Amino acid sequence: MANIISDETIEYVGILAKLELSEEEKEQAKKDMGSMLDYIDKLNELDTSAVEPMSHVFPVHNIFREDVVVNGDDRENILKNAPEQKDGSFEVPKTVE
C-alpha cells in the first residue's frame, strides 16, 4: 500500500469530522483510507495542469433573491425535532468553562 495512514492522521481526521473510533475501527479506517487513496492516486496519471477545476457543470450564475421578508415566526416547527430544548431555544452542553 503506497499510502500509509498514521495513527496521528486518523486521530486528526477524527477531530475534524467529530468521529470517535474504537481501536478496531481505527485500524480498519487506516486500511480503508490507505487503499482508497492508492486508488485515487490513479488521477495523477492525468496531466490536468492546463485544466480549470470544474465545480459546476453548467455556467449558471447570478441566482438571487429580492430583499423582501417572507418568513414569519415558525419557531414551533423549527424546535419540533430538537433533542433538548429550553425557553424556545436549542439546549446544548455548556460551551464555556
Place this chain on the structure above:
Amino acid sequence: MDLLSLTAVELSKKIKAKEVTVIEATKAVLNQIDKIEDKINSYVTVDKEGAIKRAEEVQKLIDDGSLTGPLAGVPVAIKDNMCTSGMLTTCSSKILENFYPTYTAEAVLNLEKAGVVIIGKTNMDEFAMGSTTETSAYGPTRNPWNTEHVPGGSSGGSCSAVSANECFFALGSDTGGSIRQPSSFCGVTGIKPTYGTVSRYGLIAYGSSLDQIGPVAKDVTDCATILETIASYDKKDSTSVAREDYNFTEALVDDVTGMKIGIPKDYFGEGLEPEVKEAVLAAAKELEKKGAIIEEFDLGLVDYAIPAYYVIAAAEASSNLARFDGVKYGYRSEDYNGLHNMYKKTRSEGFGPEVKRRIMLGSFVLSSGYYDAYYLKALRTKALIKQEFDKAFEKYDVILGPAAPTTAPKIGDSLSDPIKMYLGDIYTISVNLAGLPGISVPCGVDSKGLPIGLQLIGDCFKEKNIIRAAYAFEQTRSYTGPFDK
C-alpha cells in the same frame, strides 16, 4: 385483470374511467406490502392510515374534476432521503431515527399536486452511500427476483418496491448510479435527469453537485410522465435550471430511424459479465433493426471517473453531513461529557461504517495540504470527463452501454471489499460527473434469472433522445416482473 400489473399511467386512466377507485388501488398495494414486505423490506415507513385517508381525498378531487392529470390517484413510494412533512424521514440512518420534517421536498410536492397517494418511504443505503441497500440502519432490502440477492442501491427500496408491486412507481435519487443500477438489478426502468432538472430542495444532500431525483417505474411511458410532473424550475434551489422544454412525453414515439447511437468500447472491457454484454449488444441490434445507426467509439477516461467521483462526493458529504450533530434534530447520544464529546458520541453512534468511511475520506482530502492534490485534481478530472462526453455527443445522439457490469450480487458479497463495490458503478458514475441524463431499461435476464439493464446516456438537456430510444427498444419486448415466471 390484475390491478397490480398495471403501469401508473394505465391505472390512472382506469381510475378516471371509474373502472377502479383510488381506494381499491391503494388497498391492493397495501395488501401486497402485507404479503411480501417481511421478505423484501422495501420500506422504512409505511403510512397505511395516511394513505387510505389521502386516497379518499384524491378520489373526491378526481370525481369533482379538479384532478385530471396522468398520475392522479396513483399510489407511490418515496425514497427516504426526501423530506415529507410530518412523515418520518431517516435516510436509512440511526442519526435520523426520529426526524419528522416540517416541510416537503419540491419534487414530492409536485407529485402531490398531481394527485398521487404516498404509501411510504423506501429503504436505501444510509445517506445514499452504497450500491446494495445493505448499509441501511433498518436492515437490507432484498431483490424481489431472488431474495438471496441485493436489489442494488442506493435506491434499492424504491426499485424493489416497484418491481414487487408494493407501489405503482417510486422516486429515487442518483448521485453515482443510485437510480440506474438498482433499476437494472430489479428489472425496472429508471431515469437520472440532467443535473438541475428536478429541484433538490428537500432532498437530504449526499453529494450536492451530483445528486438528482428521478423516477423509477415499470416502463418508459411512466418514467417520462413522472419526470414531466416532478421536473420544475425552483427558485429555492440555486442550481435548478430553467429549461425551455419539459414535455418529455412528446418523445414517446416508436421511431429511431437515423438516430446515431455510439457504443463506447471502454464499456465492454474486463469486469463485464458475458451474459450482460450479450444482452446489451442484442438490445443495440434491436435498435439497429429499427433504423438506428450504431457505431463503436472510444470514450476515454472511463477508469478515472470512479476515483474522481469518490473524492468529490466524499468531500461534499463530509460537509453536508456535518449538520447531524445532535443539536437541532435527530439522534443525540445518551451519555456524554461536554459539547465535543456529545458531538463525537452522537455521530459515532448515529452513523454506520460506510458513512463514517466516506466522511473520514472527505474530511481528509479537504484538510490543509491535500486540497489541491485531491479535491482540485478531481474537479479538473471532472472537466476532462465532461469534454470527453461533449466530443462524443458531437457525433452521437445517444450513448449505449450496460447499466452495471454484473447482475445483482448475493447479499453480503459486496461490502467486504469497498473498492470492488465502487467498481460496480463504473458505467454510471461519469454520467453524474458530467451532469448528463441517463436511463436504465430492462433488456433481459441472466441464467440465474436476474434482470439485466440497458443504459442509454444523452447529452445535457436531451432527455428526449434517450426516452425515444428506450421507448422504441421497449416495444420489442414485453415487461416481465419477478412474479411473471
Place this chain on the structure above:
Amino acid sequence: MSKQYETVIGLEVHVELATKTKIFCSCSTEFGGAPNTHTCPVCTGMPGSLPVLNKQVVEYAIAVGLATNCTITQNCKFDRKNYFYPDNPQNYQISQLYLPICRNGSVEIETEEGKKSIGIHEIHMEEDAGKLIHDDWDDCSLVDFNRSGVPLIEIVSEPDMRSAEEVIAYLEKLRMIIQYLGASDCKLNEGSMRADVNLSVRELGAEEFGTRTEMKNLNSFKAIARAIESERERQIDLLESGEEVIQETRRWDDTKEYSYAMRSKEDAQDYRYFPDPDLVPVVISDEWLEEVRKRQPELRDEKMARYAKEYEIPEYDISIITSSKHLADIFEETVAICNNPKKVSNWLMVETMRLLKEHDMEPEDIRFSPANLAKLIELAESKVINSSVAKEVFEKVFDEDINPEEYVEKHGLKAVNDEGALRATIEKIVEANPQSVEDYRNGKKKAIGFLVGQTMKEMKGKADPGMINQILTDILEG
C-alpha cells in the same frame, strides 16, 4: 526596558449589513425578538434546505468596496468554512476564501502624526452565526438562531497600523464611510460592527513581522485601546523574558482587562474550505458596477469640502456636523428651509449637543424635524420670542418635535414689544425699589441688573432684555 519595540496591527472588521432579510433566506434581520422567532429551515440548517443569495448583500458589498478604493472581483464565489460549533447550524459557515468580492483597497486616516493610508487586503461576504446564551442554573447553553444568516461583510486590513490611535482612526473612518453608504449602522455596542485585532510586536527597525495573535470580543473603542495596550505589553514581556509568542486566538475580557487563549485541542484550525456546490458564481458586469457607482451617495470628505464652499461656517462646526450623516442631513434640510447656515449650525453645535449629552444620546437618535427647527430659528431671528424663550421652546422641539409657532401662540410666549406697557411696568418696579435706584445713581451701575431682573420677572420673561435696559437707563439717567 532596554530594547525599543514597534507594534504591528491588522484588523478584521465584521459589519452587519442593513438588509431587511438574511443573506440566504427570507427571514427578517430585525434585532431582538424572542429566541428562534426569526428562523426557517435554511438558517437553522434543516436537512434538505438550500441557500439562495440576497442580491442586496452583493450591492452593499460592492458599494463599500468602491468607497474603499477596492478592485471588485467580477467573478466571485462562495466557499464553505467547515467547523463544529452550536451557533453554526450547518457546522459550516458560508463565506468567501478563494474569490472574495473586493480586493486591494485603502482608506486614508488622520492622527496627530498626520495623514496615512491603511491598506485593505480584501472584503468578503459571509453569514453571521446564532447566539449562545449560557444558563448557569441548568449548566447548559441555549442556542438562538435569530442572528444566524444575518449578512456580514468582513473587511480585512493590511498590517499597516502601529498604534491604538491609528486603529481607532481607521475604525472611525470605516464606520463613517459605511454609515454614509447606508450599508450598516455600525454600532460596536450592539455588535453590528465588530473588530478582531491581529497584533504582533517587533524590534524597532526589524524587517520581519513577529508572531501575531488574534484578539476577539472587543465591543467598544475603549476596549480596543485597552486590549491593544495589554496585548502589546504581554508580548513584549514574553520576548524580554526570552519566551516565544504563540500564534493563537485570544478572548478579551474588558472587565478584567485581561485576555486569555481560546484554543482547545478539539478545534484544529483546519477549516477545509471548498466552493459551496449549492450556490452559483456571482458575475458582476461592468454595467452593474456602473449602476452601483452612480448610486453612491456623497461621502463625508466630499461633504466637508462642499460645506466649506457653500456655507460660511467654521471648519470645527463642519467636522462635528458631518461626523454623523443624520446630523448632516438635518443641517442641510433646515438650511434649505430657513437659509441661515450659521444659525442652524449654532443650534446644532450648542443646544442640540448639550441636550444629546444630557440625555446621553447619539446624533443618530435625534428625532426633531428640520421644519420645526427652521420655524424656531425664524421666530428667534424676527425677535418674536427672545433668546431665553427660544432655548425653552427648543427643548420642546428636541423632546417632542412640537411646532414652535403653535406652541408659542398657545403658551403666550411672544415677546412684548409694546413700549408703553413695558415703560409702565418699569416705572412700577423703579418705585418699588428705591434702594436700587439710589445705588445706581450713586454709581453702583450694577444695580440696574437687579431692576432688569425684576422687570423680566414681572413680564414673565416675555420682554426683550435690550429694550428693558434702554427704557430703564432713560428713567434712571433722566
